[in-house]
Amino acid sequence: MDRVDYRGRKNVCRLAISHFRRKKIEVEQRMKWFKKLGEPIKNELAELFQLNEEQKKYERELND
Numbered sequence: 001m002d003r004v005d006y007r008g009r010k011n012v013c014r015l016a017i018s019h020f021r022r023k024k025i026e027v028e029q030r031m032k033w034f035k036k037l038g039e040p041i042k043n044e045l046a047e048l049f050q051l052n053e054e055q056k057k058y059e060r061e062l063n064d
Contacts, residue, residue, distance in 0.1 A: 013062040020055040024048060 031044045 010062060013058045016058045017055055017062070020051050024051050027051065
């Protein structure tokens, strides 16, 4: 039973990391568009920083 929980947690971590990678790509694409339009990108930078922090948290748990 303990092994199943461990594997399940690892799978959740892997899924979360791939989700954050996709989200970061979307945010980076939005930033490119906003830069071309001359719009401020402060919100996108904050969102990207938050995604990075959450991804690091899951990567640390995956490596434990």
